[in-house]
Amino acid sequence: MPNNTNDPRTVYVVDPTADPGLLPEIVVRQFVEKGCTVTGLVIDPADAQQMLYGTVTRPDGTFAGSYYPADPVRGERWRVVTPDGKHYHAPSEYNAVDALLNGIGA
Secondary structure, three states: OOOOOOOOOOOOOOOOOOOOOOOOOEEEEEEEEOOEEEEEEEEOOOOOOEEEEEEEEOOOOOEEEEEEEEEOOOOEEEEEEOOOOOEEEEOOHHHHHHHHHOOOOO
């Protein structure tokens, strides 16, 4: 890479031993619906309450699938992934969970 001393962009050195500062809290929320266990990871539950991703397991303990927002900042454009690796679109978190509870891809 050529050295350009006239480049106006600033380069900052990151100290790997530096304190990263306050980290957002991450909690696990779980509930049972139609006998299936729905587990979700929520970041910053006291303020923003953004869902990072979730999973659904059937009553017999088998994995039904996972769901996550494709746009985590806005919590929009949800995706559902089934155990066979197929991806589906869902308009909301509710629709994503509902699809897994009702056997999408089964």
